Amino acid sequence: MEFYAELLISAMLVLAGFFGFVGSFGLVKLPDQMTRLHGPTKAATLGVGGVLIASLLWFAFFGDHYSWHELLIALFLFLTAPITGLMIAKVNMHLTWSPDELPHCGEDKHWATFGNSAERSLMDSTAEDGKDERDHHE
Amino acid sequence: MIRRLFPHPYLSALLVVIWMLLVNRFAWGSLVFAVILAIAVPALTEPYWPDRARLRHPLKIVRYCLMVIYDIIKANIQVAMIVLFKPNRNLHPAWITIPLELRSPEAITVLASTVTLTPGTVSADLSQDGHALLVHCLHAPDPESVILDIKSRYEDRLKEIFE
Numbered sequence: 001m002e003f004y005a006e007l008l009i010s011a012m013l014v015l016a017g018f019f020g021f022v023g024s025f026g027l028v029k030l031p032d033q034m035t036r037l038h039g040p041t042k043a044a045t046l047g048v049g050g051v052l053i054a055s056l057l058w059f060a061f062f063g064d065h066y067s068w069h070e071l072l073i074a075l076f077l078f079l080t081a082p083i084t085g086l087m088i089a090k091v092n093m094h095l096t097w098s099p100d101e102l103p104h105c106g107e108d109k110h111w112a113t114f115g116n117s118a119e120r121s122l123m124d125s126t127a128e129d130g131k132d133e134r135d136h137h138e
Numbered sequence: 139m140i141r142r143l144f145p146h147p148y149l150s151a152l153l154v155v156i157w158m159l160l161v162n163r164f165a166w167g168s169l170v171f172a173v174i175l176a177i178a179v180p181a182l183t184e185p186y187w188p189d190r191a192r193l194r195h196p197l198k199i200v201r202y203c204l205m206v207i208y209d210i211i212k213a214n215i216q217v218a219m220i221v222l223f224k225p226n227r228n229l230h231p232a233w234i235t236i237p238l239e240l241r242s243p244e245a246i247t248v249l250a251s252t253v254t255l256t257p258g259t260v261s262a263d264l265s266q267d268g269h270a271l272l273v274h275c276l277h278a279p280d281p282e283s284v285i286l287d288i289k290s291r292y293e294d295r296l297k298e299i300f301e
Binding site: 018019022025026029030031032034035037038039041042045046049065067068069071072075078079081082083085086089090092093102103104105106107108109110111112113 | 156159160162163210211214217218221222226229231233234235237250251254255257258260261262263264265266267268269270272274276
């Protein structure tokens with residue numbers, strides 16, 4: 001039993017290491033800044049996720065008591081990783097892309113990064129009357 | 139009274155759970171402190187989050203999370219293959235525009251985060267009035283199918299949950 005538990009934990013660690021490696025390798029190998037952004041977002045999900053699962057299992061099998069901190073790490077990671085990605089993407093857009101190179105954004109005038117987005121915020125209108133107000137403006 | 143004490147009931151519940159997980163073992167004292175936090179934090183942050191997020195089907199969140207985790211694993215393997223074995227000249231990165239039907243800011247935030255977390259796509263920007271999401275794809279020979287995929291897999295389900 002103990003052997004299989006150790007095997008499972010080691011397998012998770014190796015898997016996590018592999019995906020962490022792929023994420024970092026992507027950072028080197030991919031051609032431009034926007035595609036390079038895809039590398040770290042991967043390492044953050046499966047790579048770190050694998051280590052967390054291994055840690056959960058270790059505490060469940062060999063620890064004194066269950067540990068729940070791993071769930072929190074996963075939660076905070078899932079909250080912060082997309083925001084970091086978004087910020088890096090926005091900086092990239094400002095530095096290396098002009099608005100005409102990006103696809104058109106449909107019914108609005110600009111993407112928020114390039115347009116004058118201070119005009120009106122989504123948060124200004126309440127959820128209930130949001131639709132009506134928006135119709136009035138347009 | 140209840141409404142003033144708990145302007146964001148889901149946030150309060152989440153804070154209690156997070157605090158108890160942080161403490162890592164059950165004690166009544168920690169529970170009391172968790173409840174104090176659950177009242178104080180939403181009250182302090184209320185000016186920045188005036189609307190109450192409405193959840194129509196809170197239980198469907200569990201199903202959504204499981205589906206996203208499955209997608210993350212599947213997409214991770216696909217992207218690992220692309221990174222390891224596909225030469226850069228065969229790579230077709232693309233910008234795509236996803237027209238949004240979701241209106242609530244919370245739902246759009248969840249959708250954008252999901253898109254970033256599922257590897258192969260990174261959400262880069264929102265249009266000025268929140269009607270479209272700009273997404274960068276690592277490898278999308280057929281951008282239309284990616285748009286349809288995101289709309290049917292994630293947006294429809296989020297619409298069920300939030301609206």
